[in-house]
Amino acid sequence: MLKKTYAAIILLAVFWQSQVYADGHKVAIASAHPLATAAGFEILDKGGNVFDAAVAVSGALAVVEPSGSGLGGGAYWLLHREKDGKETLIDGREKAPLASHKSMYLDKKGHIVPRLSLDGALAAAIPGMPAGLVHLSEKYGKLPLAESLAPAIRYARTGFAIGERYLKLLKFRAELINKYPQTAGIFLDNGKLPKLYSILKQPDLAKTLTQLADSGRDGFYSGNIADKLVNAIQKGGGIWTKEDLESYQVVEREPVRGQYKGIKITSTAPSSSGGIALIEALNILSGYDLQEADEITRKHLITEAMRRAYHDRTLYLGDADFIDIPVKRLLNEDYAAGLRSSIRQDKALPSNMLSGEIQKQPEGTNTTHFSIIDEEGNRVAATLSINFPFGSGFVAAGTGVLLNDEMDDFASLPGAMNGYGLVGGAANAIAPGKRMLSSMTPTFLENDSSIAVLGTPGGSRIISMVLLAALDFAKGNGPDSWVQVPRFHHQFMPDVIEYEKGALTGSELKGLAAMGHQLKAARYPYGDMQAVLLNKKAKTLEAASDKRGEGRAMVSYP
Ligand code: DON
Numbered sequence: 001m002l003k004k005t006y007a008a009i010i011l012l013a014v015f016w017q018s019q020v021y022a023d024g025h026k027v028a029i030a031s032a033h034p035l036a037t038a039a040g041f042e043i044l045d046k047g048g049n050v051f052d053a054a055v056a057v058s059g060a061l062a063v064v065e066p067s068g069s070g071l072g073g074g075a076y077w078l079l080h081r082e083k084d085g086k087e088t089l090i091d092g093r094e095k096a097p098l099a100s101h102k103s104m105y106l107d108k109k110g111h112i113v114p115r116l117s118l119d120g121a122l123a124a125a126i127p128g129m130p131a132g133l134v135h136l137s138e139k140y141g142k143l144p145l146a147e148s149l150a151p152a153i154r155y156a157r158t159g160f161a162i163g164e165r166y167l168k169l170l171k172f173r174a175e176l177i178n179k180y181p182q183t184a185g186i187f188l189d190n191g192k193l194p195k196l197y198s199i200l201k202q203p204d205l206a207k208t209l210t211q212l213a214d215s216g217r218d219g220f221y222s223g224n225i226a227d228k229l230v231n232a233i234q235k236g237g238g239i240w241t242k243e244d245l246e247s248y249q250v251v252e253r254e255p256v257r258g259q260y261k262g263i264k265i266t267s268t269a270p271s272s273s274g275g276i277a278l279i280e281a282l283n284i285l286s287g288y289d290l291q292e293a294d295e296i297t298r299k300h301l302i303t304e305a306m307r308r309a310y311h312d313r314t315l316y317l318g319d320a321d322f323i324d325i326p327v328k329r330l331l332n333e334d335y336a337a338g339l340r341s342s343i344r345q346d347k348a349l350p351s352n353m354l355s356g357e358i359q360k361q362p363e364g365t366n367t368t369h370f371s372i373i374d375e376e377g378n379r380v381a382a383t384l385s386i387n388f389p390f391g392s393g394f395v396a397a398g399t400g401v402l403l404n405d406e407m408d409d410f411a412s413l414p415g416a417m418n419g420y421g422l423v424g425g426a427a428n429a430i431a432p433g434k435r436m437l438s439s440m441t442p443t444f445l446e447n448d449s450s451i452a453v454l455g456t457p458g459g460s461r462i463i464s465m466v467l468l469a470a471l472d473f474a475k476g477n478g479p480d481s482w483v484q485v486p487r488f489h490h491q492f493m494p495d496v497i498e499y500e501k502g503a504l505t506g507s508e509l510k511g512l513a514a515m516g517h518q519l520k521a522a523r524y525p526y527g528d529m530q531a532v533l534l535n536k537k538a539k540t541l542e543a544a545s546d547k548r549g550e551g552r553a554m555v556s557y558p
Pocket of ligand 1 (some may be wrong): 437440
């Protein structure tokens with residue numbers, strides 16, 4: 001049966017169908033790569049639960065979408081277990097090395113050294129993904145880690161055909177990758193872009209994954225892999241020590257929660273800013289009838305809510321283990337009402353008129369997301385990242401592990417923009433062992449009739465994308481619609497609405513400009529949202545992958 005089911009998955013994947021037949025499971029999975037979705041179903045077929053499937057999908061994405069996430073990066077897994085109602089956020093975000101310091105990306109004059117926090121060994125923070133996989137499997141899964149990671153190991157060893165998206169992102173980082181022979185040797189073909197559909201094999205990564213699968217966290221954070229990582233990083237100008245790896249721990253956090261017009265929202269707590277900013281924006285918008293408003297007013301109000309939520313992100317958010325965050329206030333509905341009272345229906349408020357100073361002591365795009373839900377309501381929303389496409393471009397020789405450039409998510413200098421144009425201050429300053437502030441927003445939405453699981457990559461724009469999808473859910477639309485919503489975005493600074501071409505009509509552009517908004521078309525469509533839905537009464541499932549990407553959404557029926 002297993003063989004038959006697996007063959008059916010592959011066959012259907014090839015023909016872009018969205019339904020598979022699996023023994024005894026009714027599950028929906030949407031991920032950014034067909035092979036990752038197939039890995040999830042393979043593990044369910046072996047008797048795994050949705051958390052084992054999440055391990056399998058995460059591991060597979062680390063192999064087949066190396067531009068977006070991997071063992072050298074970090075992740076947030078938001079979980080709900082139906083039998084006891086347990087809901088938790090596994091924070092596997094990377095940490096700053098112990099030798100890091102607040103001015104490590106500045107020159108002697110105190111200016112930022114361009115690209116130092118983005119490219120190469122010094123940009124890499126201590127990975128959390130391997131520890132997160134072990135934790136997720138041991139604490140919530142039913143199967144051994146080695147079984148759940150088997151599809152990922154197989155993909156790394158026997159290879160897979162690379163697609164257009166992979167090539168596009170590789171092109172973006174090819175110059176950097178060519179500086180590192182150990183990285184170029186894996187991803188490039190004699191220094192050039194490989195051919196479309198050529199087979200990418202990653203034998204070193206297969207070995208590292210096998211070691212993690214067999215030995216758990218010790219297989220990565222101590223022993224020979226750890227030695228290779230630390231040696232390579234130090235040789236490459238980085239500052240990791242063995243203590244950094246040995247001391248890395250994931251944290252389980254209570255998710256943040258909110259309500260919007262009868263919808264329960266559950267999302268990421270800091271070290272990600274996503275959940276708080278999302279709920280704050282929805283709280284502000286709850287005072288309006290957006291369905292009744294004309295389109296220009298609607299988009300203006302959503303923009304003003306985004307502006308205020310991202311402003312508070314800038315002022316207050318960072319790693320909760322290092323700073324005090326006024327979470328209760330930021331999530332409070334009366335606080336949101338105060339912010340709402342500063343919004344005029346007919347006029348934009350320039351961002352520099354918002355009160356509050358950025359605290360002065362210091363402080364591109366790829367990532368991935370998948371969503372899983374079964375008919376009982378067990379669910380996982382996970383966003384995983386190495387930050388920019390192909391992270392820092394740096395592979396530690398002999399490990400196959402491509403390291404992140406997540407250090408750029410810290411504020412290297414108060415008020416200076418990072419790779420996503422985000423500014424920050426003391427709350428998100430670099431400190432040894434601290435987690436850099438993220439925008440990743442894996443989220444659950446629930447109303448009387450359905451439960452939604454969703455999220456997306458997209459750097460600073462993640463939060464606004466999830467917000468627009470949540471508003472679309474509130475309209476009564478399903479996952480096919482949320483993932484396709486035309487996108488626009490405001491992040492407080494720079495003070496501009498960025499929009500996908502076609503997301504705003506000519507008259508909306510005119511109307512918003514007349515209110516005082518600056519507008520700028522995004523160069524490309526952005527995001528790669530993956531979403532699933534359970535209809536609570538009918539027990540039916542739906543799944544959708546963003547058409548901007550190459551993902552695959554599937555529903556299985558027993
Ligand atoms: O954690 C963050 O907010 C970023 N490192 C996410 C980067 C990202 O989504 C890139 N994707 N396109």
